[in-house]
Amino acid sequence: MYRYDAHDQQLVNERVAQFRDQVRRRLSGEISENEFKPLRLQNGLYMQLHAYMLRVAIPYGLLSTAQLRALALIARRYDRGYAHWSTRQNVQYNWPKLEDVPDILAELAAVEMHAIQTSGNCIRNTTADHLAGVARDELEDPRPYCEIIRQWSTFHPEFAFLPRKFKIAVTGSSSDRAAVRVHDIGLRIVEDPDGPGARGFEILVGGGLGRTPRIARRVRDFLPRRHLLSYLEAILRVYNQYGRRDNKYKARIKILVDALGVDEFRRQVEEEWEHIRDSALELTDEELARVSGFFASPAYEALESSDAMIQGWALGSDRAFGRWVAANTRLHKQPGYSVVMISCKARGKAPGDITADQMDGVAEIADAHGFGQVVVTHEQNLVLPDIKSSELHAVWRKLEALELAEPNVGRATDIIACPGLDYCNLANARSIPVAQEISESIDDYDYLHDLGELTLNISGCINACGHHHVGNIGILGIDKQGEEFYQLMLGGDAGEDAALGKIVGPAFQRDAIAGAVRTVLDLYLARRESADERFVDYYRRVGAKPFKELLYARS
Amino acid sequence: MTQQMVTGAATADGRPIYMKRDHTWTDRLADGHVTLDQDELARMLQSARGDEFVVCDPYVIEVLVDRARPQPASLREKIRASGGPTIAIAS
Numbered sequence A: 001m002y003r004y005d006a007h008d009q010q011l012v013n014e015r016v017a018q019f020r021d022q023v024r025r026r027l028s029g030e031i032s033e034n035e036f037k038p039l040r041l042q043n044g045l046y047m048q049l050h051a052y053m054l055r056v057a058i059p060y061g062l063l064s065t066a067q068l069r070a071l072a073l074i075a076r077r078y079d080r081g082y083a084h085w086s087t088r089q090n091v092q093y094n095w096p097k098l099e100d101v102p103d104i105l106a107e108l109a110a111v112e113m114h115a116i117q118t119s120g121n122c123i124r125n126t127t128a129d130h131l132a133g134v135a136r137d138e139l140e141d142p143r144p145y146c147e148i149i150r151q152w153s154t155f156h157p158e159f160a161f162l163p164r165k166f167k168i169a170v171t172g173s174s175s176d177r178a179a180v181r182v183h184d185i186g187l188r189i190v191e192d193p194d195g196p197g198a199r200g201f202e203i204l205v206g207g208g209l210g211r212t213p214r215i216a217r218r219v220r221d222f223l224p225r226r227h228l229l230s231y232l233e234a235i236l237r238v239y240n241q242y243g244r245r246d247n248k249y250k251a252r253i254k255i256l257v258d259a260l261g262v263d264e265f266r267r268q269v270e271e272e273w274e275h276i277r278d279s280a281l282e283l284t285d286e287e288l289a290r291v292s293g294f295f296a297s298p299a300y301e302a303l304e305s306s307d308a309m310i311q312g313w314a315l316g317s318d319r320a321f322g323r324w325v326a327a328n329t330r331l332h333k334q335p336g337y338s339v340v341m342i343s344c345k346a347r348g349k350a351p352g353d354i355t356a357d358q359m360d361g362v363a364e365i366a367d368a369h370g371f372g373q374v375v376v377t378h379e380q381n382l383v384l385p386d387i388k389s390s391e392l393h394a395v396w397r398k399l400e401a402l403e404l405a406e407p408n409v410g411r412a413t414d415i416i417a418c419p420g421l422d423y424c425n426l427a428n429a430r431s432i433p434v435a436q437e438i439s440e441s442i443d444d445y446d447y448l449h450d451l452g453e454l455t456l457n458i459s460g461c462i463n464a465c466g467h468h469h470v471g472n473i474g475i476l477g478i479d480k481q482g483e484e485f486y487q488l489m490l491g492g493d494a495g496e497d498a499a500l501g502k503i504v505g506p507a508f509q510r511d512a513i514a515g516a517v518r519t520v521l522d523l524y525l526a527r528r529e530s531a532d533e534r535f536v537d538y539y540r541r542v543g544a545k546p547f548k549e550l551l552y553a554r555s
Numbered sequence B: 001m002t003q004q005m006v007t008g009a010a011t012a013d014g015r016p017i018y019m020k021r022d023h024t025w026t027d028r029l030a031d032g033h034v035t036l037d038q039d040e041l042a043r044m045l046q047s048a049r050g051d052e053f054v055v056c057d058p059y060v061i062e063v064l065v066d067r068a069r070p071q072p073a074s075l076r077e078k079i080r081a082s083g084g085p086t087i088a089i090a091s
């Protein structure tokens, strides 16, 4: 993984010292909250319902075990013993005291981490496929490009005050696990159609969720990779100049692309790009090779393929282990190895929360059975990317002891949920208790596994941090005269066939939403053509009508 | 007319605090000063805004008073006043 050089370390250390002084001045009354707010936000420090919240950046979700242990230590020493994985592969602490935050940032700096640009109208953490570097369907590892984008965008003086926040995602695989079509910019690594062997990017712009959800539009079929930064800079320049600043609800780039039309937007970007395409921003082969060197494959042993063995376990007589193998492991590019998905969605628990002890436990497993790396997913789970398949049983046992072996990754109870009204200042309704109620209502693992691949996403307000628009089943909390109600959406998809879910009918009361979800699931199970027809495929075939008829039959 | 109170987040740790009659602050909503008087409320808010050393972003909330015990009117404020999320935290 990428290691800081002396410049990176100095930059981060200086930022800690600067913020320490700002906090001192705030606590001594020298500066007001109005003066302090933009400073704290630039360091990822929000004010939530009960306390401050510190959001720490995890570049493209990748953590060393030393970093994971530092996150555990911070949770234990400065917070309430737990942390929360966000839907941007970051981590959040819900209870830091203001006076402790400089010390927390110093702990982070000591393991090459920070909270810079995790808030504010700037370029945020660039996210990536969580199976980057190990996926079988990967054309090229996206992480070197993410790191190059991170270095380019960190403290980029021109883009520190954009019209609104800006999110970039990169994937190098045919399956889109990074949701690139719902980002401000989505990058897909592709082969040059005219020159086999050469690589570059398909450029998608103007995707996003929130108040005005949009699937990104294709701005370029192919951009040679050496032009990556100059093209990004051209897009950001057009946005920075023409994106609306008069209305924060219309300030994201998707609205600019809507307003100009994709052809005119593309024309403006290309025009800008002509001025800078051959500038110092060119990504040379040497620089790409240098950064890629940080992401070289670890020293895998030469092993036989384990695919048949894994298949056998998944269907074998040890049902508890078999279920876990079927749901929580993925085939690895390297024969004899597997990818382990760690579910942070145990039944009845808050989705994406993890205790300090669990973090330490995962770090121990990654050191003992892997190569000391862990990945955070945007679905709020963890990945152990390099586990010898022959050690899967031992890893499963250890995860069970940590209560991290819920066999549900990619299934209906692997719910993405934002913090909602339990923590968030902007919320209309709670998300976590709804997720808990749904996951508790699906108490039969055979039923869960029968349902197969299914995404269920919940947001506590229209800002859509829980990605409800792109859940196969999406739930949005709304406030109706002081009461929590929940809109139900069906048919969303964050993957390569990205689609926005459609509201199925009138919103449900708090005590009816989990039952409504169960009705939807039961109907799908009863009427699908076969177990191969996924929920989203069934919905695409039949539409909302049968669901509507059943859900609103009595009203 | 609903009764009202001034609240905000404590500068030190962000916890919800409520203004008392003497314009000092308390962690307990039940000890906060309830008023119907809009002039008094404006004075309280002005005083709170000048007290940034202690409190961030003060604002007015509606409260319902039942047997001399004020309760927040909105779910949001009920959750704030309860001191934490409505779900068990990870342990």
Ligand code: SF4
Pocket (backbone or CB within 6 Å): A418, A419, A420, A421, A424, A425, A426, A427, A428, A459, A460, A461, A462, A463, A464, A465, A466
């Ligand atoms: S979706 Fe709304 S409620 Fe949920 S975390 Fe985002 S802003 Fe808060």
